Amino acid sequence: TKTTLSVIKADIGSIAGHHKAHPDTLLAASRVLAEGKKKGIIADFYVTAIGDDIQLIMTHFRGVNDPQVHELAWSAFKEATSVAKDLGLYAAGQDLLSDTFSGNVRGLGPGVAELEFNERPSEPVAIFMADKTEPSAFNLPLYKIFADPFNTAGLVIDPKMHSGFVFTVLDLYEGKAVDLSTPEELYDLLALIGTTSRYVIKYVHRKDGEPAAVVSSERLNLIAGKYIGKDDPVMIVRLQSGFPALGEALEAFSFPHLVAGWMRGSHFGPLMPVGLKDAKMTRFDGPPRVLGLGFNIKAGRLVGPTDLFDDVAFDEVRRQAAEIADYMRRHGPFMPHRLGPEEMEYTTLPDVLKRLEGRFRPFDLGYRPIVKHEDLLE
Ligand code: 13P
């Protein structure tokens, strides 16, 4: 039978702002999952957090989108929320957009990344979890891990990886997906995934169909139609023996690239790889951070974790990220530190424009502005 690894996450409130999940909420969620394990719904679990986001890492034999597994996750988040409310935690229940569960947590607020596969004799995986950013923050690292031979030596020298990978890219605005094969369609892939506000890599498969990686793709603001927090993402990557080596997956995070999120979900900032001890948000509610945990899965059992970025080898990346944070912050409310108006999660712009409506007067630009700025983007 196939094993499924499900990582389901939500922000159900945190201490002192959007800063850090409270240990009692993790405990409450763990208790629910322990009960689910006893009942045989899941085989094993591990509960962790980065910043204000709690991740339920679960293994089972029920496949993806299983109603029982999703219901278990939903009740774990509900229990954690009630603890958050008792403690008066900030934004308690933030990501739970509905009161009623109907068979699947997708579209209700939590982020979901699930992979079903035949376990290899040794099944190493890495789980990456980020706060103060969005799912497309993983576009660049995934490209590097599975398509860039300067990052991943295996693409060149491992016969099982040499033929490349297939990326499934979602168009989050129109609800469409396209499969792009690398290396053949590398430039087409980059043309899409460079537009991080719209296109997000959902899956990566090996050419023989083996699933290699999955990302949670929910965008809360697109679900709820208004700002209710960023959609801090999670990602699963299978490792070794025909997949990237652990070190090839981690290497993709050695460059602290700029991602959207950070303060009020409205700023670009560097993605800083951190260990559990630094898995909290401070400076300007960030900087955006990514946590990596390594596991082996054996007959559904989760062996581990190991705290992948808690290491001197990443000190220099963190220092560089801190320096970039300084540089970006000095722009204050100016783009491109602040996101463009279409992407900001908070905005006063419509109100400001309304108030100034009567005060804008015609001005001769010397040409007739027949093209609207938005039309140029089409
Ligand atoms: P070992 O020889 O230590 O197993 O390493 C193999 C490898 O692929 C390292 O990336």
Ligand code: 13P
């Ligand atoms: P979260 O999405 O992590 O809750 O962040 C919200 C925010 O506004 C941080 O400044």
Ligand code: MG
């Ligand atoms: Mg929050």
Ligand code: MG
């Ligand atoms: Mg968060």
Ligand code: MG
């Ligand atoms: Mg969030």
